[in-house]
Amino acid sequence: MEKTEQFEFQSEVKQLLDILVYSLYKHKEIFLRELISNAVDALNKVQFEVLTNPNIEDKDLDLKINISFVKSQNKVVIEDTGIGMTKEELIENIGTIAHSGTIDFLKKLSETKKKDQVDLIGKFGVGFYSSFMVAKEIHIYTKSFKKKSKGYLWKSKGDSNYSIEDMVKKHRGTRIELFLKKEEKEFLEKLTIKDIIAKHSKFVPFPVYIDEEKIESVAAIWTQPKSSLKQKDYDDFYKFFENSQEEPETHLHLSSDAPVQFNAILFVPKTSFEMAGIFKAEPGVDLYSRKVLIKKGSSDIMPDYLRFIKGVIDSEDIPLNISRESIQKNIIIDKIKKHILKKIFDHFVKMKQKDMDRYLGVWKNYNRNFKEGIATDFNNRDKIAQLLLFHSSKKGKEEFTDLKAYIERMNKDQNEIYYVTGLDIESLDKNPALEAFRKKDIEVLYLGDPLDEIVIDHLRAFDGKAFKLVESADIKLDEEKETTKDKEYLKDVGNYIGYLKVIFGDKIADVKISQRLVDSPCILVHPSDGPSVQMEKVMKMVNKEYSFSKRVFEINPKNELIKEMVRIHKKKPDSPELKTLSIQLLDNMMLREGVIDHIDTAVPRIQDIMFRAAKSI
Numbered sequence: 001m002e003k004t005e006q007f008e009f010q011s012e013v014k015q016l017l018d019i020l021v022y023s024l025y026k027h028k029e030i031f032l033r034e035l036i037s038n039a040v041d042a043l044n045k046v047q048f049e050v051l052t053n054p055n056i057e058d059k060d061l062d063l064k065i066n067i068s069f070v071k072s073q074n075k076v077v078i079e080d081t082g083i084g085m086t087k088e089e090l091i092e093n094i095g096t097i098a099h100s101g102t103i104d105f106l107k108k109l110s111e112t113k114k115k116d117q118v119d120l121i122g123k124f125g126v127g128f129y130s131s132f133m134v135a136k137e138i139h140i141y142t143k144s145f146k147k148k149s150k151g152y153l154w155k156s157k158g159d160s161n162y163s164i165e166d167m168v169k170k171h172r173g174t175r176i177e178l179f180l181k182k183e184e185k186e187f188l189e190k191l192t193i194k195d196i197i198a199k200h201s202k203f204v205p206f207p208v209y210i211d212e213e214k215i216e217s218v219a220a221i222w223t224q225p226k227s228s229l230k231q232k233d234y235d236d237f238y239k240f241f242e243n244s245q246e247e248p249e250t251h252l253h254l255s256s257d258a259p260v261q262f263n264a265i266l267f268v269p270k271t272s273f274e275m276a277g278i279f280k281a282e283p284g285v286d287l288y289s290r291k292v293l294i295k296k297g298s299s300d301i302m303p304d305y306l307r308f309i310k311g312v313i314d315s316e317d318i319p320l321n322i323s324r325e326s327i328q329k330n331i332i333i334d335k336i337k338k339h340i341l342k343k344i345f346d347h348f349v350k351m352k353q354k355d356m357d358r359y360l361g362v363w364k365n366y367n368r369n370f371k372e373g374i375a376t377d378f379n380n381r382d383k384i385a386q387l388l389l390f391h392s393s394k395k396g397k398e399e400f401t402d403l404k405a406y407i408e409r410m411n412k413d414q415n416e417i418y419y420v421t422g423l424d425i426e427s428l429d430k431n432p433a434l435e436a437f438r439k440k441d442i443e444v445l446y447l448g449d450p451l452d453e454i455v456i457d458h459l460r461a462f463d464g465k466a467f468k469l470v471e472s473a474d475i476k477l478d479e480e481k482e483t484t485k486d487k488e489y490l491k492d493v494g495n496y497i498g499y500l501k502v503i504f505g506d507k508i509a510d511v512k513i514s515q516r517l518v519d520s521p522c523i524l525v526h527p528s529d530g531p532s533v534q535m536e537k538v539m540k541m542v543n544k545e546y547s548f549s550k551r552v553f554e555i556n557p558k559n560e561l562i563k564e565m566v567r568i569h570k571k572k573p574d575s576p577e578l579k580t581l582s583i584q585l586l587d588n589m590m591l592r593e594g595v596i597d598h599i600d601t602a603v604p605r606i607q608d609i610m611f612r613a614a615k616s617i
């Protein structure tokens with residue numbers, strides 16, 4: 001008895017189909033890459049089952065992909081002997097988009113202008129649905145590998161509906177029939193299909209036949225000796241592996257026989273998906289045992305913060321029948337992990353030494369991953385710290401320094417690594433707290449990324465040298481005597497400081513003469529080691545109730561403005577103008593740091609000061 005059921009696609013699928021059917025995307029051939037890649041996944045999965053589970057349909061069936069044509073019906077057929085689908089899986093996998101990444105991508109796609117959609121489609125691939133760019137109708141015949149499964153026929157014209165009916169299918173696997181649109185007949189040509197496969201799918205690890213003819217492919221390139229492979233082989237493999245049009249930034253081919261056997265090819269992509277603000281990248285390294293895929297996108301070897309690394313790790317020492325859950329606790333995996341991580345960090349360190357330009361590309365894309373690593377991977381913290389780059393008071397905003405080079409440039413009597421935090425390099429560069437450091441020729445690192453301070457907090461020290469926030473540093477200019485020669489003036493300064501303490505009240509912890517300023521009139525600093533203002537801003541964002549820690553207001557008696565204030569205070573201590581100007585001195589510092597919470601009184605005050613200045617001209 002035949003029974004046909006009608007279904008409606010999930011709304012996201014409808015939306016995707018709508019975009020695809022009307023898309024201007026030129027490289028429609030990618031549909032084949034997507035279908036072959038699905039077939040490979042299905043074959044990989046069944047291969048694993050065959051080796052570990054005796055109880056499956058068609059246990060001895062050859063694992064392969066067949067492509068054929070029925071020209072009279074404008075039909076291309078792609079068939080695999082993979083894992084197949086049950087009815088529930090058909091509904092779940094083909095009728096809905098489970099992947100949150102794809103849904104996010106879709107959202108982005110639908111917000112993008114039609115002509116820019118084209119780029120996105122090519123970049124991310126849109127799976128099975130891309131076939132509707134070339135087909136006006138698609139039939140899927142499928143039968144699951146699970147014992148006693150029935151066959152099903154799925155049909156859709158790419159509009160909002162599909163149907164499923166029972167169907168006798170002899171063998172396990174999936175057969176996809178594309179009824180091509182009139183204008184897409186080129187895909188009925190064997191040569192065209194062969195070319196597309198050579199271009200996108202030459203590393204398919206299972207035999208591919210087109211009209212019975214076996215197509216040449218390169219299997220498991222990671223097991224081949226490095227000497228037999230050229231740069232282009234790696235690039236091509238990467239493009240196949242990642243469905244990418246772009247070469248990788250760099251690759252790493254590793255082989256080891258002891259203490260554990262493994263082969264690995266790892267890639268660093270040239271562009272980061274995370275930078276595009278669309279995805280959190282998924283783990284990208286597949287785990288194989290003797291060329292059989294055990295786990296795709298395994299997070300067991302590659303820690304989460306290295307999720308941008310793509311590739312393959314294959315070890316004979318990993319038992320095939322290892323349960324996916326116990327991979328994590330496996331001692332062999334642990335050894336491979338240690339070995340591989342060391343190689344990866346060494347690779348980046350070497351790259352940084354030998355080819356800074358290229359390393360800067362990596363840094364630009366993945367510096368946040370490295371920083372995440374320092375915060376989360378205690379064992380490799382010091383190794384990752386070698387990869388960090390900073391702008392600094394000596395390198396400016398164009399160049400970077402790493403920590404090793406900073407330490408090499410340190411003054412003889414310097415024991416700490418100084419840093420200053422802020423939102424952009426320009427304002428960091430003008431921070432008055434740096435004046436004393438400049439004068440003494442001490443280099444200061446610029447921490448312009450909010451993550452930097454968290455990183456420093458975790459590291460605490462590098463190569464035995466502790467990190468120190470400049471504002472908390474005990475740095476004194478040697479020439480203080482010069483300004484303090486005038487005992488009378490110093491007494492007046494002391495009186496003015498007493499006055500400031502009164503008018504500032506409990507807004508600040510203390511008022512002092514500064515030993516760190518050269519030119520600027522004043523500065524706000526920490527009374528002792530504490531989080532920087534930047535860090536406090538983050539805390540405030542997380543918790544509205546958070547109140548900024550009280551800081552010390554330091555004044556520079558050598559500064560002309562301060563001299564004037566001291567003079568007025570001596571002459572007319574109860575002058576209302578003196579009070580206005582003094583309060584504004586503090587507000588200026590708070591404005592500079594972006595922590596002012598009473599802008600509505602500060603602005604009229606500034607305007608009042610301007611008015612008086614204007615009138616006096």
Ligand code: ADP
Nearest residue numbers: 038039042082083084085093094127128129174
């Ligand atoms: P993706 O491959 O990115 O998951 P697709 O839309 O291409 O997205 O496929 C959706 C799902 O349908 C796959 O994840 C898989 O579960 C199932 N599928 C597709 N093609 C096949 C096939 N040839 N054999 C078995 N399952 C398949």
